[in-house]
Amino acid sequence: MSTQARTQARTREPAVRPRGPRPTRGYRVFQVVNAVVLTGVVVVTLYPFFTIVARSLSDNAYIVAGEVNLVPRGFNLTAYRVVTSDPTFWVSYRNTVFYTVVATLISVVLTTCYAYVLSKRHLRGRTALVGIAVFTMFFTGGLIPNYVLVTSLGLKNTVWAIALPNAINVFNLLVMKAFFESLPVELEEAAAVDGLNTYGTLLRIVLPLSKAMVATMVLFYAVSFWNSWFAAFLYMDRQELLPVTVYLRNLMAGATDATQTGGGLGSAGDVVQSAATIQSVTIVLTILPILAVYPFIQRYFVSGIMLGAVKG
Amino acid sequence: MASPIPRGRRTPWRRALRRDWQLYSLAVLPLLFFLTFRYLPMLGNAIAFRRFQPGGSLFGEYWTGLRYFRLFFTDPTFWSVFTNTLVLGALTLVFCFPLPIVLALLLNEVRNRALKRFVQSVSYLPHFLSIVIVAAMVLQLLSVDGTVNQMVSAVGGEPVPFMQQAGWFRTIYVSSEVWQTVGWGTILYLAALTTVDGDLYEAARIDGANRWRQTWHVTLPGIRPTMVTLLILNIGTFMAVGFEKILLLYNPLTYPTADVISTYLYRVGIVSGNLSYAAAIGLFESVIGLTLVLSANAISRRTVGTSLW
Numbered sequence: 001m002s003t004q005a006r007t008q009a010r011t012r013e014p015a016v017r018p019r020g021p022r023p024t025r026g027y028r029v030f031q032v033v034n035a036v037v038l039t040g041v042v043v044v045t046l047y048p049f050f051t052i053v054a055r056s057l058s059d060n061a062y063i064v065a066g067e068v069n070l071v072p073r074g075f076n077l078t079a080y081r082v083v084t085s086d087p088t089f090w091v092s093y094r095n096t097v098f099y100t101v102v103a104t105l106i107s108v109v110l111t112t113c114y115a116y117v118l119s120k121r122h123l124r125g126r127t128a129l130v131g132i133a134v135f136t137m138f139f140t141g142g143l144i145p146n147y148v149l150v151t152s153l154g155l156k157n158t159v160w161a162i163a164l165p166n167a168i169n170v171f172n173l174l175v176m177k178a179f180f181e182s183l184p185v186e187l188e189e190a191a192a193v194d195g196l197n198t199y200g201t202l203l204r205i206v207l208p209l210s211k212a213m214v215a216t217m218v219l220f221y222a223v224s225f226w227n228s229w230f231a232a233f234l235y236m237d238r239q240e241l242l243p244v245t246v247y248l249r250n251l252m253a254g255a256t257d258a259t260q261t262g263g264g265l266g267s268a269g270d271v272v273q274s275a276a277t278i279q280s281v282t283i284v285l286t287i288l289p290i291l292a293v294y295p296f297i298q299r300y301f302v303s304g305i306m307l308g309a310v311k312g
Numbered sequence: 313m314a315s316p317i318p319r320g321r322r323t324p325w326r327r328a329l330r331r332d333w334q335l336y337s338l339a340v341l342p343l344l345f346f347l348t349f350r351y352l353p354m355l356g357n358a359i360a361f362r363r364f365q366p367g368g369s370l371f372g373e374y375w376t377g378l379r380y381f382r383l384f385f386t387d388p389t390f391w392s393v394f395t396n397t398l399v400l401g402a403l404t405l406v407f408c409f410p411l412p413i414v415l416a417l418l419l420n421e422v423r424n425r426a427l428k429r430f431v432q433s434v435s436y437l438p439h440f441l442s443i444v445i446v447a448a449m450v451l452q453l454l455s456v457d458g459t460v461n462q463m464v465s466a467v468g469g470e471p472v473p474f475m476q477q478a479g480w481f482r483t484i485y486v487s488s489e490v491w492q493t494v495g496w497g498t499i500l501y502l503a504a505l506t507t508v509d510g511d512l513y514e515a516a517r518i519d520g521a522n523r524w525r526q527t528w529h530v531t532l533p534g535i536r537p538t539m540v541t542l543l544i545l546n547i548g549t550f551m552a553v554g555f556e557k558i559l560l561l562y563n564p565l566t567y568p569t570a571d572v573i574s575t576y577l578y579r580v581g582i583v584s585g586n587l588s589y590a591a592a593i594g595l596f597e598s599v600i601g602l603t604l605v606l607s608a609n610a611i612s613r614r615t616v617g618t619s620l621w
Contacts, residue, residue, distance in 0.1 A: 030421070041434075045434050046434060048449050067462075113338040114339055114343075129339060133346060138548055138606075141352070142357065143581065144581045145352075145353035145370075167345050168346070226442070230559075248444050252448050283445055283448050283449060294437065294440060
């Protein structure tokens with residue numbers, strides 16, 4: 001009975017280990033120190049967010065005077081009004097949504113197909129197919145050949161320049177492959193007996209069982225495309241095509257109309273000059289969607305990563 | 313059984329194709345992706361040995377041999393960015409590799425589950441931000457009127473223009489890297505920690521080990537495979553130190569410490585249009601990176617018995 005209870009307790013919460021009857025004094029001191037350290041970690045992680053929010057709500061004059069820390073000074077929403085009334089900001093926001101949707105769709109479809117193929121242990125040439133993917137984790141063509149390729153394919157100033165070169169993330173691929181391998185083989189064999197071909201099995205049997213996995217993949221890709229900036233920075237030279245990340249980058253570099261300081265070529269001085277409130281507001285508005293969904297998506301990421309770790 | 317698969321014997325290609333053509337067909341588009349966007353650029357590195365002209369062939373016009381390599385070996389800027397790459401790579405490794413382990417061990421000692429969950433959730437958060445946002449926040453926090461300078465003033469110092477001083481760049485870069493990655497890095501270690509056998513702790517306790525010794529002799533060996541795997545992966549990215557972040561954070565004033573191989577080749581190649589020269593630098597960088605991973609993997613397989621493949 002007691003043995004059974006202990007086994008149960010261990011499977012439910014393996015992190016709590018039966019380590020001894022009485023904690024020593026040293027251990028209790030450690031617990032206190034530990035709590036302090038971890039509180040420090042939380043404070044250090046969150047501090048920048050609160051400062052940026054405070055700055056976004058403050059009067060620029062107080063910021064320049066170095067008087068805004070965690071509490072807004074000269075509270076006003078002017079900067080929010082300036083940023084949200086700038087059509088370029090909304091165009092770039094819409095671009096980000098569009099690029100994210102298109103790129104994520106392509107990525108998830110390609111990753112699912114390849115992961116499914118790789119998960120079939122009996123497949124002739126499977127090792128080679130895995131190798132082709134894994135090798136690219138360690139050796140890449142590099143920036144310049146990629147740039148030449150994308151440019152000569154004529155992908156500049158199109159969504160394809162963002163979506164295609166990064167369509168499959170090998171880490172995600174391996175996570176998904178591990179998941180497919182963990183599905184019971186018997187189900188697919190039964191489907192084959194009932195006359196479903198490979199496509200049918202994938203669509204009607206495997207995918208419905210993999211909803212959680214596919215959702216996780218959608219999240220992984222969507223967040224990375226939402227956050228990406230470099231491809232757009234490299235391959236898009238028209239203002240109305242830029243995603244919000246590049247918009248923010250240009251703002252930082254002082255190369256956007258939204259800053260009252262006017263143009264500049266992104267050198268050292270301009271960074272300091274462009275109005276601090278405007279920058280802070282843009283940062284806040286760009287983070288907001290991530291923060292809004294963060295509590296809901298976070299645990300999917302964690303379980304996805306763990307799956308990759310245990311099986312990969 | 314629908315299709316019993318003989319183990320140990322390979323199916324002939326013809327049978328495999330006839331039986332699994334539908335599976336192979338699913339692999340066509342992904343393979344096309346890998347060939348076009350991963351392997352073609354590898355071949356495209358040929359332009360490092362050939363003269364490339366904008367608008368010309370992907371692989372360049374005519375052979376120039378090792379001209380571009382000789383060029384950068386005699387280029388003083390190259391050696392300064394090479395040094396910066398090594399220094400930043402080493403600093404990143406020294407801080408970003410062990411800190412997640414420490415944090416995971418500390419989290420693992422927390423008995424209050426709500427607290428543990430809270431600390432974890434908060435520490436993952438920066439991982440979900442775009443590098444652009446992180447860079448923008450760094451610039452705001454470290455600006456002359458920013459939070460950090462308020463603290464400097466509070467203790468009686470003069471405000472420091474951090475982003476304009478080369479001496480500060482490494483500190484700033486590594487701290488922001490730690491801030492962004494440490495929480496996320498704990499995930500795998502926490503997962504590994506839950507798999508350590510509880511009986512081992514009991515045995516260690518009976519042998520008279522206190523909690524510190526239990527950690528040293530049971531916990532750490534228990535997560536060693538994870539540690540080694542992540543170390544090898546970290547070494548693999550050694551040369552490719554945060555290209556995007558540096559590109560966003562640096563400026564001509566901080567070039568002396570901030571400019572790394574990848575940012576230099578970006579300026580040489582994309583900004584100045586000297587694509588062949590930049591490709592040569594990039595190829596050199598990739599080859600060093602690959603060599604590092606392969607040797608780290610080989611060393612770890614011989615010494616620790618854990619390897620990536």
